[in-house]
Amino acid sequence: MTCDQVKEHIADYLAGALGPAEAEELNEHFAHCAACKQEAETLAATWEALGLLEQEQPSEALRPRFYESLEAYRQGLQAAKPEPVRHRFFDWRLRGFQLGWSAALLIVGLIVGQWLGDRRHGRTDLARLQDEVQHMRQLVTLSLLQQQSASERLRGVDYAYRVQESDTQVLTALLHAVSHDPNVNVRLAAVDALHRFADSPAVRGSLQQSLVKQDSPLVQIALIDFMVDTHDTGAVSALSSLERSSMVNKNVKEKAVWGLSQLQ
Amino acid sequence: MPETRADNVIMQKVRDGDLAKMAVLFERHHRALFRYFTRLTGNHGFAEDLVQDVFFRIMKYRATYRDGSPFTSWMYQVARNAYLDGVQKRKNETPLFEESVPEPASSEPDPSEILRRRQDLGLLRRALAALPVEKREVLVLSRFQNLKYDQIADILQCDAGTVKVRVYRAIKALSQIFFELAGEKAS
16 A cells, blocks of 8 residues: 555545455555554644544524424415315306305394393404404514524514513514624614513513623623613623723723613 | 434424424524524525425425435425525615625745644635535535545535535635635735
């Protein structure tokens, strides 16, 4: 085996995938070629060291995000499903029949509605309708927030204003956007949208954590404004750590000092 | 990652309209995909977005999955496309890896001795980040994702011999960067 042939076998050597004959040939070569032997040992040491790097785990938010998008996708498909095509021969008869029935049912419905006019039932129907609308808004918001395009995600943040303040799924998605969205504009819009949820201790805590980890000075400044606007005195320790850190952007540091003066 | 026949069967069911089975594929593969993207991008948030995107693409393009083709290779092809598109979209945003490529060290200490003595995983992580992405990718696939060379060849759409050469070049480049960093630190 030549030195060039050894290089062709290094990948198998590292992965432990050499056949017995090839392994023997390689060892024979190493016995009289110190350069190849040393290179193989060095590369094997690097290869082994790679195996010692920690195995990172995804955050707990990933799983619910997936299941929400799966559900939204399935519902979207269901909604887009075309009506089954009817046989043309019966089409005119069926349509006439349906039209007649619809008109009859409408008249009966109106009469019965007027006579009975049960307000309680009316309220139940209205509540159900409102629930459905809320659910639809939630789905649209969550689905938009997971789009590839930043402008679609911005639309998702905009839609978040239409859901109820008690909607924890949208709240989680907005908090995720503030900390992890690759686009700074989406992050800034999500910070604004979270003003409605500012009374929640979970929101405050999450934003305090995000403030320290943010890589965008603009978002950090927006978060400090948020904390001052909402009189979040719990943010003092996060602001102090920004003030002390030598890695923080100068403008952010000045803003943190200002924030501390407002909250203390 | 062992290729299971069950993955192929499940993917066929997804393709034929049983979208609920996506949950099985997600539970089996999302961690491996997350690690793949984390090693490639060095950014957890971006890696999670890409994992999400891969499963969305699998649903969207499920009709393109062919009977009997290995699911894992197909999934990583989808993952590569998601990664390339994602990087393209992020072009003007925050850089993914903060570490810069090191300057070569002036003196050259004994490489194997340094590695044995220090086992400095922080330096190794920086060296991996400094590696050009095509080299990092082939190492990630072979070392971290435990894929066989013929599977990687399917994903990269080349032959297994080419993959082996690329692995050799990548691990050699990684070692060089590592020892340059170690030399800088020592000097």
